[in-house]
Amino acid sequence: MSQELYDVAIIGGGIVGCAVLFELSSQGYNCILCEAKANIMCGASAGNSGMLHTGFDAPLGSLELQTIQECQSKIFPILEGFDIPYEKCGAHIVAWNEGEKEKLQGLQHHSEAALINNSCIVSASDIHQREPSLAAGALGALYVPDEAIVDSNLLGICFAHHAKQQKSKILTNCEVKGFRGRTLTTTQGTVKATVTINCAGLYGDSVDALAGLNNFQIKPRKGQYCVYGKDTSHLLHSMIFPVPNDRTKGTVLFRTVYNNIVMGPTAEETQCRSPPNPDTDIHRILAQRARSLLPAIHHPIGSYVGVRPATQWKDYQIKKYPHL
Numbered sequence: 001m002s003q004e005l006y007d008v009a010i011i012g013g014g015i016v017g018c019a020v021l022f023e024l025s026s027q028g029y030n031c032i033l034c035e036a037k038a039n040i041m042c043g044a045s046a047g048n049s050g051m052l053h054t055g056f057d058a059p060l061g062s063l064e065l066q067t068i069q070e071c072q073s074k075i076f077p078i079l080e081g082f083d084i085p086y087e088k089c090g091a092h093i094v095a096w097n098e099g100e101k102e103k104l105q106g107l108q109h110h111s112e113a114a115l116i117n118n119s120c121i122v123s124a125s126d127i128h129q130r131e132p133s134l135a136a137g138a139l140g141a142l143y144v145p146d147e148a149i150v151d152s153n154l155l156g157i158c159f160a161h162h163a164k165q166q167k168s169k170i171l172t173n174c175e176v177k178g179f180r181g182r183t184l185t186t187t188q189g190t191v192k193a194t195v196t197i198n199c200a201g202l203y204g205d206s207v208d209a210l211a212g213l214n215n216f217q218i219k220p221r222k223g224q225y226c227v228y229g230k231d232t233s234h235l236l237h238s239m240i241f242p243v244p245n246d247r248t249k250g251t252v253l254f255r256t257v258y259n260n261i262v263m264g265p266t267a268e269e270t271q272c273r274s275p276p277n278p279d280t281d282i283h284r285i286l287a288q289r290a291r292s293l294l295p296a297i298h299h300p301i302g303s304y305v306g307v308r309p310a311t312q313w314k315d316y317q318i319k320k321y322p323h324l
Ligand SMILES: Cc1cc2nc3c(=O)[nH]c(=O)nc-3n(C[C@H](O)[C@H](O)[C@H](O)COP(=O)(O)OP(=O)(O)OC[C@H]3O[C@@H](n4cnc5c(N)ncnc54)[C@H](O)[C@@H]3O)c2cc1C
Pocket: 011, 012, 013, 014, 015, 016, 017, 034, 035, 036, 037, 040, 041, 042, 043, 044, 045, 046, 047, 048, 049, 050, 051, 052, 053, 174, 175, 176, 177, 199, 200, 201, 202, 203, 204, 207, 221, 222, 223, 224, 265, 305, 306, 307, 308, 309
């Protein structure tokens, strides 16, 4: 392999690595991305909901909220420029009992503190007018109009494509095995770069360990989905969230940019970092949950599973090590 000194080496070609590659190559940096697998976008980024969140329930002052806000200010012109399908379909966080209804006001205050100025509480009759196919019994909802859905896989591919046009290099089947100073040892030889960025997602802790770091451990969390055909798309206009708890946003009913209705994801701790096969019992539970929300929905056409790179920390982790 050539001993060119790159400005930046990025480890991992998921949505994060591809976005970093796109941003830095757009700024004129000479970048190389090393991806262990045969293709980019095959890790955690391969199985998610594709939601562009506004941060309505992200912890105030968190890095998560800060990155979401930055993303919200930049992403839509990028999606337009790449011609990637997305839809600002909005989300209803629906209360189904008095306890949940009481939490809506607090959620709205939280979303306003997170600088989301257009969320509002809607009444039971409003929600049924907006979503006529929703099951009876909703007591009200917080409506967040800017929640959006996107084809996130295509976004990663376009980030990578654009970066390559800016002369950045992408190596697939290129697992980084070692790290010393400016030199990465990979399954395709050595790569030299002034700065290295760990975007290894589900293997972020293993890559950190290559540099002698031990700041977080990946705690994989599985998310399963149940998918319906396009013939159901007229049944839903927005995303239907439950009132969230501390750990998750809960399972959501949403419509993809390709008009499939989807129920999910679950949030299950797992030891396995690669997506297992969908579990038939969970599939049945998700299908029941979908029908409890949309009684007219029938006959799922498929299921899929993703694995989140959660850690012991609630917030995102971005750290700089100038002396490595
Ligand atoms: C069920 C589920 C639902 C989700 N829903 C949403 C959502 O709606 N909205 C949202 O914003 N986020 C969502 N997420 C989170 C989002 O999908 C992840 O945060 C994101 O995909 C992580 O991307 P990544 O690039 O960090 O990791 P990954 O996609 O895992 O990419 C890391 C890459 O690094 C490579 N790699 C690892 N080790 C090495 C090595 N040593 N050398 C070279 N390459 C290496 C891997 O092969 C992989 O391709 C969801 C996640 C899941 C699982």
